[in-house]
Amino acid sequence: MATKPLNKLTAGEIVQAISTGTSTAEAVARACLDRIAVREPHVEAWQFLDPDLVLKQARALDASGKIGPLQGVPVGIKDIIDTCDMPTEYGTPIHKGHRPRIDAAVVALTRRAGGLIMGKTVTTEFANRHPGKTRHPQDPTRTPGGSSSGSAAAVGDHMVPLGMGTQTTGSTIRPAAFCGCVGYRPTWGDIRCHGVMEAAGSVDTVGLIARSVDDIALYRDVLLGVAPQPLAAKIIDAPHIGFCRTPFWDQCEPATQELLEDCGAKLAKAGATVSEVVLPQEFERIDDAHRWVSSFEFARNRAWEIDHHYEMISETLRNNRLKDGLACSFEKYRESRSFLARARRIMHDVFKDFDVLLVPSASGEAPVGLNATGNASHCLIWTSTHVPCMTLPLFTGPNGLPVGAQLIAARNNDRLLFEVARWVTSKYTT
Numbered sequence: 001m002a003t004k005p006l007n008k009l010t011a012g013e014i015v016q017a018i019s020t021g022t023s024t025a026e027a028v029a030r031a032c033l034d035r036i037a038v039r040e041p042h043v044e045a046w047q048f049l050d051p052d053l054v055l056k057q058a059r060a061l062d063a064s065g066k067i068g069p070l071q072g073v074p075v076g077i078k079d080i081i082d083t084c085d086m087p088t089e090y091g092t093p094i095h096k097g098h099r100p101r102i103d104a105a106v107v108a109l110t111r112r113a114g115g116l117i118m119g120k121t122v123t124t125e126f127a128n129r130h131p132g133k134t135r136h137p138q139d140p141t142r143t144p145g146g147s148s149s150g151s152a153a154a155v156g157d158h159m160v161p162l163g164m165g166t167q168t169t170g171s172t173i174r175p176a177a178f179c180g181c182v183g184y185r186p187t188w189g190d191i192r193c194h195g196v197m198e199a200a201g202s203v204d205t206v207g208l209i210a211r212s213v214d215d216i217a218l219y220r221d222v223l224l225g226v227a228p229q230p231l232a233a234k235i236i237d238a239p240h241i242g243f244c245r246t247p248f249w250d251q252c253e254p255a256t257q258e259l260l261e262d263c264g265a266k267l268a269k270a271g272a273t274v275s276e277v278v279l280p281q282e283f284e285r286i287d288d289a290h291r292w293v294s295s296f297e298f299a300r301n302r303a304w305e306i307d308h309h310y311e312m313i314s315e316t317l318r319n320n321r322l323k324d325g326l327a328c329s330f331e332k333y334r335e336s337r338s339f340l341a342r343a344r345r346i347m348h349d350v351f352k353d354f355d356v357l358l359v360p361s362a363s364g365e366a367p368v369g370l371n372a373t374g375n376a377s378h379c380l381i382w383t384s385t386h387v388p389c390m391t392l393p394l395f396t397g398p399n400g401l402p403v404g405a406q407l408i409a410a411r412n413n414d415r416l417l418f419e420v421a422r423w424v425t426s427k428y429t430t
Contacts, residue, residue, distance in 0.1 A: 006028045010212045015069065015071050025057075025058040032118065032160055035158055039159065045144075045154040047120045069218060072114060074118040076155070078121050078164055079091060082100035082104040083120065086119065090123070091132055105192040106191065109225060124147035134149040138400075139401065142365075144178055152179040155176075156402075162208070166205065169203075172184070173390075177361035177393070179366075183391040184388070184390045190414070201297060202297060203384060213421045217415070220414065235423050239423055241275075241355065241420075242358065246381060248378055256362075280350075283343060286384050288336070289339045290340070296332075299321070344385045351413075358406075359406045359408060387411050390407050391407075
């Protein structure tokens, strides 16, 4: 670990280095700031970054004499999540310079654990479709995904080891996959969203981005407010994996389909029980139901901006999510919401014979162009049914860019998801 640059350490490695006295929070912060200074002009992952504030925090952590579970770990916070000492602008000029009075719950819990809030990362407008300024860390002509674009790019480019995002459709999993990170969307409702801008509360979650499964498990425990429990030293044996060609399989690039099929075959040879699983026919309606539920809620949540600053909202947002939401009747919304509640009950039965499902994270590599953030369809079934998801950076696409494999577990089986994800990573990469 001594020869590894400090900015490339995982969260767990940073805590170990600080606790043993081989490094300090200030040294780690300086290494990350040095990386940002070199790379930020090309990636543009940060909406707000104050190096003096970062170093002040780091010195205070070193002077405290405490060793928390995230001691000295730099974290990038998506700019729809409130911070008391930094602006929160929600990806829109309407709220430029907005200063919350208190931290969001997830930020306060991060600080309580010794985490260092590095700054605010770029989000799309109101965490929706209109892209921010961030570029893919490996190819500036490509999108980093969205809406948690800055967090994914910052982690993928080794600016910080941890990033916090959110997900209403695919806003954590997709950018994490594009940028070569581990991305995690928890069981809906587990992590508190107080102080996080609501897009559509029926499906919103906080999402986490890191470079290891163990870091995700650690950060989840911190945000649950429980004593961190390390994943078992012994990796799970012979998991039951359902290989699932979802209703959106034909939207995958052929290379992605082949990578996933080869992955399933390799995992079977490594000892997993891998079986084909077909989702119930009713799930073909989830796309439509998610559209109306998320749009209806989003449009109501943006009532003040619509009434007072409509001209400052992008045409992209006005002509898509807001247009749908304002046109959606309450009856259609309520029926769509009831359908999703039924789909969640049906999903429980899908996992009777499986520990996890193996599905695409996205259609393929990050697409060329900065005017859109990529196809989110590969995430919406899982987001809508409130189950935990994780993307792993297992594959390299035809252009040499990352392609993720997504694992899905039953609701409330997040720890099992982590265990299987470690098994999959160990078997696929050896």
